[in-house]
Amino acid sequence: MATATKTKPAPAAASRIKPESNGGTDWRAEVLEQEKKRVPSLVLQQQHLEKMDSLLPELDIPVREYGDLKRDGYVELYRLLFLIREVEARLTRLYRQGKIVGGVYLSKGTEAIAIGSGFSLKRGTDWLFPMHRDLGAHLAFGQRPFKLYAQYMGRAEGPTKGRDGNTHMSDRHLQIIGMISHLGSMIPVAVGAAIGSRLQGKNAVALTYIGDGGASIGDFHEGLNYAAVANAPFVLIVENNQYAYSTPIIAQYGAARIIDRAPGYGIPGEIVDGNNVFAVYETCKAAVDRARNGGGPTLIEAVTMRMRGHSEHDDHFYVPKELLAKWAERDPLPRAQRFLEETGYLKEKARLELEAKTVEYIEAEIALAEQSPVPSTDDLEESAFYSTHKKWRTD
Amino acid sequence: MAVMTYIEGISAGLREEMRRDPRVYIMGEDVGIYGGAFKVTKGFLDEFGPDRVYDTPLAESAIMGVGIGCALTGLRPVIEFQFADFITSAFNQVVNNLGTMYYRSNMPCPVTIRCPSGANVHGGPFHSQNPETWFVHTPGLKVVAPSTPYDAKGLIVAAIQDDDPVLYFEHKFLYRRIKEDVPEESFIVPIGKADLKREGSDLSVVCYGAAVHLALEAADKLQQEGISVEVLDMRSLYPYDKEAIARTVKKTGRVLIAHEDFLTAGCGAEFAAFIGQECFEMLDAPVIRAASMDVPFPFSSVLEEHMVLTTAKVESALRKLAQF
Ligand SMILES: Cc1ncc(C[n+]2csc(CCOP(=O)(O)OP(=O)(O)O)c2C)c(N)n1
Numbered sequence: 001m002a003t004a005t006k007t008k009p010a011p012a013a014a015s016r017i018k019p020e021s022n023g024g025t026d027w028r029a030e031v032l033e034q035e036k037k038r039v040p041s042l043v044l045q046q047q048h049l050e051k052m053d054s055l056l057p058e059l060d061i062p063v064r065e066y067g068d069l070k071r072d073g074y075v076e077l078y079r080l081l082f083l084i085r086e087v088e089a090r091l092t093r094l095y096r097q098g099k100i101v102g103g104v105y106l107s108k109g110t111e112a113i114a115i116g117s118g119f120s121l122k123r124g125t126d127w128l129f130p131m132h133r134d135l136g137a138h139l140a141f142g143q144r145p146f147k148l149y150a151q152y153m154g155r156a157e158g159p160t161k162g163r164d165g166n167t168h169m170s171d172r173h174l175q176i177i178g179m180i181s182h183l184g185s186m187i188p189v190a191v192g193a194a195i196g197s198r199l200q201g202k203n204a205v206a207l208t209y210i211g212d213g214g215a216s217i218g219d220f221h222e223g224l225n226y227a228a229v230a231n232a233p234f235v236l237i238v239e240n241n242q243y244a245y246s247t248p249i250i251a252q253y254g255a256a257r258i259i260d261r262a263p264g265y266g267i268p269g270e271i272v273d274g275n276n277v278f279a280v281y282e283t284c285k286a287a288v289d290r291a292r293n294g295g296g297p298t299l300i301e302a303v304t305m306r307m308r309g310h311s312e313h314d315d316h317f318y319v320p321k322e323l324l325a326k327w328a329e330r331d332p333l334p335r336a337q338r339f340l341e342e343t344g345y346l347k348e349k350a351r352l353e354l355e356a357k358t359v360e361y362i363e364a365e366i367a368l369a370e371q372s373p374v375p376s377t378d379d380l381e382e383s384a385f386y387s388t389h390k391k392w393r394t395d
Numbered sequence: 396m397a398v399m400t401y402i403e404g405i406s407a408g409l410r411e412e413m414r415r416d417p418r419v420y421i422m423g424e425d426v427g428i429y430g431g432a433f434k435v436t437k438g439f440l441d442e443f444g445p446d447r448v449y450d451t452p453l454a455e456s457a458i459m460g461v462g463i464g465c466a467l468t469g470l471r472p473v474i475e476f477q478f479a480d481f482i483t484s485a486f487n488q489v490v491n492n493l494g495t496m497y498y499r500s501n502m503p504c505p506v507t508i509r510c511p512s513g514a515n516v517h518g519g520p521f522h523s524q525n526p527e528t529w530f531v532h533t534p535g536l537k538v539v540a541p542s543t544p545y546d547a548k549g550l551i552v553a554a555i556q557d558d559d560p561v562l563y564f565e566h567k568f569l570y571r572r573i574k575e576d577v578p579e580e581s582f583i584v585p586i587g588k589a590d591l592k593r594e595g596s597d598l599s600v601v602c603y604g605a606a607v608h609l610a611l612e613a614a615d616k617l618q619q620e621g622i623s624v625e626v627l628d629m630r631s632l633y634p635y636d637k638e639a640i641a642r643t644v645k646k647t648g649r650v651l652i653a654h655e656d657f658l659t660a661g662c663g664a665e666f667a668a669f670i671g672q673e674c675f676e677m678l679d680a681p682v683i684r685a686a687s688m689d690v691p692f693p694f695s696s697v698l699e700e701h702m703v704l705t706t707a708k709v710e711s712a713l714r715k716l717a718q719f
Contacts, residue, residue, distance in 0.1 A: 162695030
């Protein structure tokens with residue numbers, strides 16, 4: 001296992017700077033010369049590659065059959081994986097056409113995490129708290145693409161009726177709670193949903209996500225610690241896609257793996273290949289089952305690589321090309337495809353039919369979203385309060 | 396002189412202070428290789444190195460706390476919150492630790508906090524807020540909000556040179572939309588001094604940030620009908636320029652206060668209270684306010700346009716004031 005390498009000097013290293021100095025240049029020229037030689041971006045990239053290489057052997061288990069999935073389950077996981085890839089591809093196109101309000105944050109390359117985990121939950125019982133890159137989890141938990149598109153277009157039939165945007169989608173019928181932008185803030189809330197369900201005798205599990213970046217925030221620790229002492233039926237998935245915006249994991253945390261924190265909370269930690277949808281499903285299902293049976297929370301780290309920029313306006317220049325090439329080989333979609341082919345669960349002809357049907361379905365859903373009206377401004381003024389806002393309540 | 400956008404004004408001021416004073420350093424998410432989410436610090440990492448342009452983990456409370464600690468040792472950190480909205484994740488550090496530091500320790504804590512704020516960027520409820528008033532309400536913190544490239548540069552320099560903590564609210568909508576000539580040599584815009592953006596004799600608008608531009612547009616329109624509107628850009632929200640407010644009230648006797656922040660208990664309420672208490676005898680009409688509706692910022696453009704302060708709303712408030 002990799003040991004944490006100290007990556008860059010803390011700001012305190014600026015102690016070379018004499019606090020009382022008021023701009024004398026003697027030491028500065030020298031320091032600046034040194035800094036230039038270090039080419040900070042390259043040093044970081046190299047250290048990042050080394051850290052990732054050390055993680056891979058632990059993840060590299062070939063795609064195989066898992067626990068309770070029957071043939072239909074495998075096929076459904078594949079369909080969902082294909083669905084989210086296509087849903088997002090169309091989202092990019094709509095974005096370029098100027099039909100989307102705000103930014104678009106894609107999960108290309110990392111979809112297996114949202115799909116495998118969303119599929120491991122019980123619809124109508126469990127609570128899902130997706131993050132900004134988990135569009136797939138909405139779908140795997142039963143949301144219609146139409147709703148997602150309407151949301152992205154700021155239309156009246158989006159789940160938040162044009163009030164909140166992008167991936168911040170709640171749907172009370174499905175027990176999906178949309179995130180706020182503040183990363184990590186949903187973790188304690190999800191723990192609360194888990195505990196609240198248990199107090200009311202409902203055998204529900206709450207599952208939420210956080211990125212490798214978001215895992216640095218205080219609410220991560222406070223929420224997980226609370227979940228541990230309350231033995232909450234709660235699952236937290238860290239989607240370790242190696243970058244938080246432009247910040248590589250090497251500049252984000254000192255430990256080798258994020259699940260190295262789990263023993264500190266006294267809970268189990270599992271690491272899984274985030275590009276293997278079946279493995280993600282199995283790991284999540286085991287954690288969800290354990291939570292449902294009173295076994296308490298689990299921290300799961302799903303390792304993957306974000307294959308596009310942070311959002312569609314980010315050209316990703318800070319990621320070394322060889323890293324992207326390496327992870328392109330691990331693309332979850334062809335891997336699932338090969339597995340279904342080999343097992344005979346879904347041969348090529350049937351697969352192509354399934355895919356064509358899925359594409360058709362998406363087109364129809366987009367058409368529906370585009371017909372959805374823009375929201376009415378009539379009730380906006382009172383819409384911050386449940387007690388005074390009649391329209392939304394009677395939906 | 397050079398023509399600069401608002402965002403270039405911020406960058407220029409920052410770079411100037413980084414070069415001038417080795418104690419100044421920048422910390423925040425993605426400020427290094429990436430140059431900041433809005434590219435304010437593009438090229439800074441190469442020029443100043445990773446000790447002075449520090450890419451932090453994603454942890455606002457820690458960023459703020461570390462910044463305070465560094466300032467106590469004699470450095471002058473400039474903290475970038477990627478979006479002003481995320482300062483809430485550091486609220487305790489800013490309000491309780493930073494706000495009281497000098498009061499309880501007798502040590503200066505010269506932290507500058509850059510907060511990209513404001514609406515009309517299709518940001519929804521969490522990328523559009525104007526959270527300045529929370530900090531205006533906190534003793535021990537200075538708060539500024541430039542509206543032009545010139546002020547953006549002069550105020551960031553003033554903020555960094557100030558020995559007290561300064562929150563610098565930069566409006567995202569203005570970043571690349573306005574340009575003007577800005578001196579390349581060093582200058583400061585003093586904290587606490589308002590700027591009379593436009594002289595007038597009938598009505599006054601007291602405003603700041605993006606609202607200044609709405610007020611100027613509205614004033615242009617009313618001018619065509621022979622109504623003369625004075626526009627006072629506050630620039631600093633705490634401490635604020637009471638003399639300048641009193642001067643304009645004395646001149647016109649009719650005041651509209653306009654800001655993009657929510658109406659209820661926003662900074663405008665403080666300005667109105669000041670006028671009510673100190674300038675009552677100079678008034679010919681009640682002080683009125685125009686601001687954004689008291690609901691979270693909506694995502695959909697239709698809803699946002701309805702909710703947020705617009706030129707049309709400033710204009711109609713001015714007409715009401717003129718008719719009183
Ligand atoms: C508390 C907080 N600080 C900053 C941001 C701005 N921001 C949005 S996404 C992002 C990077 C997130 O990285 P990570 O958590 O790894 O998730 P990823 O986007 O890689 O899936 C940042 C810094 C935010 N949303 N919330």
